[in-house]
Amino acid sequence: MKWFKKTFISVCRGTSGIKSMLLPILCVSILNGYAADRVRIKDQFTPLAENSVHLNGYLEDYIQNSIIHWNKGVVPYAALVEKFRTGRAFFAQGEMWGKAVRSGCMLYGYTQDPELKKILKATVADLLTTKRANGSISCSDISKQPDGPGGDLWERKYVLLGLDHYYMQVEKDPAVLQAMIDQADCLVAQIGPAPKTRIVDQGWSPNHIESSTVLEPVMRLYKLTGDQKYLDFARYIVEVEGGAKGYNIIEDAFNNKVPEQIGGVYPKAYEMMSLFEGLVEYYRVTGNERWKLAFMNLYRNIIATEITIIGNGGGDQPYHPAVMGEGWDNTALEQTNPNIKRMMETCTGVTWLKLCSQIVRLTGDPLAVDMIEKYAYNGLIGAMKPAGDGFSYVNLLNGVKTNPEGWGGMVGGVYVTCCNLNGPMGLAYLPFVAVMNSASGPVINLYNAGTATALTAKKHPVLLEVVTDYPVSGTVIVNVKPKASEKFTVRLRIPAWSKTTAVKVNGLPVNVVAGTYAEINRKWTRGDKIELSFDMRCRIIDAPHGSNRAGDNFQAVTRGPIVLARDESRDAGFDQPVTIKSKDGCVEGALGTNNQQPCRVLVDIPTDNGVIQMVDYASVNSWSGKRVCTWLPKVK
Numbered sequence: 001m002k003w004f005k006k007t008f009i010s011v012c013r014g015t016s017g018i019k020s021m022l023l024p025i026l027c028v029s030i031l032n033g034y035a036a037d038r039v040r041i042k043d044q045f046t047p048l049a050e051n052s053v054h055l056n057g058y059l060e061d062y063i064q065n066s067i068i069h070w071n072k073g074v075v076p077y078a079a080l081v082e083k084f085r086t087g088r089a090f091f092a093q094g095e096m097w098g099k100a101v102r103s104g105c106m107l108y109g110y111t112q113d114p115e116l117k118k119i120l121k122a123t124v125a126d127l128l129t130t131k132r133a134n135g136s137i138s139c140s141d142i143s144k145q146p147d148g149p150g151g152d153l154w155e156r157k158y159v160l161l162g163l164d165h166y167y168m169q170v171e172k173d174p175a176v177l178q179a180m181i182d183q184a185d186c187l188v189a190q191i192g193p194a195p196k197t198r199i200v201d202q203g204w205s206p207n208h209i210e211s212s213t214v215l216e217p218v219m220r221l222y223k224l225t226g227d228q229k230y231l232d233f234a235r236y237i238v239e240v241e242g243g244a245k246g247y248n249i250i251e252d253a254f255n256n257k258v259p260e261q262i263g264g265v266y267p268k269a270y271e272m273m274s275l276f277e278g279l280v281e282y283y284r285v286t287g288n289e290r291w292k293l294a295f296m297n298l299y300r301n302i303i304a305t306e307i308t309i310i311g312n313g314g315g316d317q318p319y320h321p322a323v324m325g326e327g328w329d330n331t332a333l334e335q336t337n338p339n340i341k342r343m344m345e346t347c348t349g350v351t352w353l354k355l356c357s358q359i360v361r362l363t364g365d366p367l368a369v370d371m372i373e374k375y376a377y378n379g380l381i382g383a384m385k386p387a388g389d390g391f392s393y394v395n396l397l398n399g400v401k402t403n404p405e406g407w408g409g410m411v412g413g414v415y416v417t418c419c420n421l422n423g424p425m426g427l428a429y430l431p432f433v434a435v436m437n438s439a440s441g442p443v444i445n446l447y448n449a450g451t452a453t454a455l456t457a458k459k460h461p462v463l464l465e466v467v468t469d470y471p472v473s474g475t476v477i478v479n480v481k482p483k484a485s486e487k488f489t490v491r492l493r494i495p496a497w498s499k500t501t502a503v504k505v506n507g508l509p510v511n512v513v514a515g516t517y518a519e520i521n522r523k524w525t526r527g528d529k530i531e532l533s534f535d536m537r538c539r540i541i542d543a544p545h546g547s548n549r550a551g552d553n554f555q556a557v558t559r560g561p562i563v564l565a566r567d568e569s570r571d572a573g574f575d576q577p578v579t580i581k582s583k584d585g586c587v588e589g590a591l592g593t594n595n596q597q598p599c600r601v602l603v604d605i606p607t608d609n610g611v612i613q614m615v616d617y618a619s620v621n622s623w624s625g626k627r628v629c630t631w632l633p634k635v636k
């Protein structure tokens with residue numbers, strides 16, 4: 001069968017043979033989805049089929065706002081395609097099309113919105129007309145290829161990803177598969193060991209890390225086609241070059257280096273994680289535990305040293321000011337450092353979310369979902385423009401929270417930045433992560449209200465209805481509705497932050513442990529009900545101690561997955577020192593009435609001096625220059 005598929009692909013790709021209408025259709029029917037026999041490592045959890053999850057309320061408001069005003073709104077698709085005809089205006093600009101289409105395809109998978117499909121279909125057709133004589137879709141003329149300083153490989157990576165997502169989630173169009181194959185074949189022909197151009201000699205950045213991130217779409221294409229040369233190319237990136245010029249990034253992660261010290265002067269957060277997303281795919285296929293150890297070390301070290309209270313990471317101080325806040329910088333420890341001016345790029349947060357989704361799929365580690373939840377409810381939606389048409393570039397915890405300027409520029413009359421393009425991808429991942437499947441039944445990861453159709457142990461559909469106003473309250477009801485009674489396991493993520501969680505099945509209590517999945521294995525019958533009550537007590541978080549001991553003077557307040565903050569637009573004394581009344585780290589905060597600016601969660605917090613109002617970090621609107629105070633100065 002393997003040989004048959006391979007032969008069929010080479011027939012499909014042949015340029016001299018007859019390109020009848022029939023051949024591509026046959027090819028595609030064989031290649032419908034990734035082939036399981038090319039993957040040695042089985043995931044613990046698998047995503048549900050497209051259109052199986054429907055969220056409503058809280059997170060869904062942001063998702064719909066983005067679909068309407070970004071993906072179906074201002075994205076200048078035609079002008080983005082035009083860059084492949086007339087060339088880029090500045091380095092790497094050809095990344096924009098693939099990023100815009102990638103999030104659109106993910107969101108189409110979620111909504112099946114015909115209007116979105118029409119937009120995506122038209123822009124993909126438009127892009128395919130830009131294919132050059134050598135098969136590449138590139139902003140660089142063939143005579144200039146490969147075009148390192150222009151960002152050619154990084155751009156081709158995003159073309160591949162945009163087309164791959166279209167093929168996997170929107171339409172199995174053989175012309176799209178062929179375009180991916182032609183693009184990759186051109187890449188493989190140009191890049192590699194001498195006499196070809198080395199991949200680490202390609203790129204605009206000091207260590208050229210971005211070029212090697214093409215690993216991810218190359219592995220996705222290998223899984224689609226089974227063509228050995230793509231796996232060989234991936235092996236070249238991973239095992240010969242190691243990801244960057246002068247630095248073996250993968251080896252450094254394997255050796256447990258902290259992220260801030262990986263890649264020399266350029267520990268670029270977003271691109272580094274993007275490389276490791278590809279390494280996860282490479283591990284799935286090769287099964288070599290060395291690669292798993294490398295990305296698991298990186299994942300744990302990012303959590304330990306980089307991720308801030310709102311779930312994103314990276315900063316411009318104290319070690320890497322030249323990386324402009326886009327590099328790892330021991331940010332978990334440095335997050336109250338007053339010298340930080342730029343931190344937590346949205347591209348970094350979204351790529352972190354995506355990497356965490358790979359980790360939970362592969363290993364079933366609930367901490368990866370804790371990380372996703374922390375970023376989703378705080379950093380991600382906290383970076384989004386209220387009008388839904390973009391995202392902040394870098395973000396601050398204290399000061400003006402958002403920053404509309406960023407890498408990018410005007411295209412087709414729209415200000416397009418890397419982060420405007422990546423933010424919607426973060427939103428698109430929320431329904432993808434919310435509910436998954438294990439071999440023994442559904443896995444509930446996120447508790448936003450909605451419905452999901454998962455599979456039982458015997459692969460029968462089971463409808464899950466999640467009824468809640470979470471995270472406003474911590475009460476969640478899950479109605480479990482299998483078609484027929486069956487014994488299977490429902491996994492429920494019990495967040496590490498929920499120190500005491502009450503879970504009942506049909507009124508009977510079940511013991512659960514924070515920071516694990518509760519595994520409820522029983523015969524489920526339509527009408528069974530799970531009730532969860534999470535620990536929503538407000539908690540004081542002491543500032544971490546980085547190089548700047550000013551951290552000793554700050555504390556923050558969280559409530560469930562939400563980080564609370566003071567908002568200048570509600571409170572002129574928003575950044576003044578306070579003494580919060582607390583006992584054993586808990587604060588008697590009460591949900592307050594929102595009588596000023598719109599916000600999602602408002603809590604009255606008792607202090608020695610009365611009460612202060614705090615709102616969810618995401619609701620603070622800094623777009624007009626008003627400031628946020630997340631780390632509250634203490635009265636000395």
Ligand SMILES: [Zn+2]
Nearest residue numbers: 345347418419
């Ligand atoms: Zn960005």
